[in-house]
Amino acid sequence: MVDQQPGVAVLGEQDPAAADTRILRAIRRIIRAVDLHSRKLMTGHQITTPQLVCLLAVSECEPARSSEVAKSVSLSTATVIGILDRLESKGLVRRERNTTDRRVVNLWLTPDGRRLVETAPSPLQDTLAGSIERLPTDEQFSIAAALERVVGLMEADQLDAAPLLESGPIAPSREAGTSAEPTKELSIA
Amino acid sequence: MVDQQPGVAVLGEQDPAAADTRILRAIRRIIRAVDLHSRKLMTGHQITTPQLVCLLAVSECEPARSSEVAKSVSLSTATVIGILDRLESKGLVRRERNTTDRRVVNLWLTPDGRRLVETAPSPLQDTLAGSIERLPTDEQFSIAAALERVVGLMEADQLDAAPLLESGPIAPSREAGTSAEPTKELSIA
């Protein structure tokens, strides 16, 4: 049903080997695969990957704070709040205002939450983890190193490139509003 | 800042170097970095990465269909519809019912859309692409190969594991040793 041949179309680069294109494309497919995996987890176990990751984070520093959880799972606090809302409404975590500093909220596992953590369906990827474990060790490490290399590049990107990108040189011109409705909010330039 | 202990926090595995943990963690950070980059693109150029990718796909097979675009960018049609809505409201693409088969909708670039494609900020990652290009060629290829390896594992996962996952019992995968622990029932919710 879905695309079996995702390789051909999108990027017109005819460059035969184009490592960067391959890299970018692989990243997009990894993202998709992670998402699909999470949905499968959801239908099978009523919990998504992000929820499971946050649940585990709560269990590790048990009187946990939202901000701690966010930091430890590399997500924004806004995102984590939403996830915690859902975990709470499922009865897996409990929120409780800290009495000494009433700004902070303490997070606890409920008995159900604890039970789930104990029998948890493997940290993240389930069968992917198994597949990886079955690879030769040196390949495991080269994969890890390659991914971390990409992470490094991307996160450096975030820092260095920010000012450059801000005042982007990309503007597709668009003077003289020849087309129908020029004054959309797309006044690039 | 963030947890600089990639191994310790989220995943309980005590395996000394834990390549799989590193891999999984790196994947999550890559996903985040891609998202953050897209947001930066948005503030700088009024277009997000998914929108740009779809715009490029439209431009490649110009009387394009939604389903073609979806297939070529590896997203579901539902997702692409939403993206096309936004591209249309920005005046970058135009929709038009096909006259011979009125189920079909033809997609065209507007002049603005065409202009944006021509001056487009590199297919996906902008400065990331630059960073990658500056790496030694052999490293570029080893990164690409590693990512594709992961893609292969994950997409195989999707196919093989689906029936297994569907009906509940999960492979715990803890107990890294040999104990394949018979399926745990976790009846949450």
Next chain:
DNA sequence: GTCAAAAGATTCGAGCACTAATCATTTGAG
């Protein structure tokens, strides 16, 4: 003591992504 700044949690608005359901149209079996 007072009040501004900081810190922590949350809400708001927007975009992306999916599956499942729906609607319109075309095709094809009888």
Next chain:
DNA sequence: CTCAAATGATTAGTGCTCGAATCTTTTGAC
């Protein structure tokens, strides 16, 4: 021809993700 199935686009509903407000409480400078 007729109507069910197939096809294509879309909507409905849920969840993840973010940055930018907002609200509450604490801290600290004066």
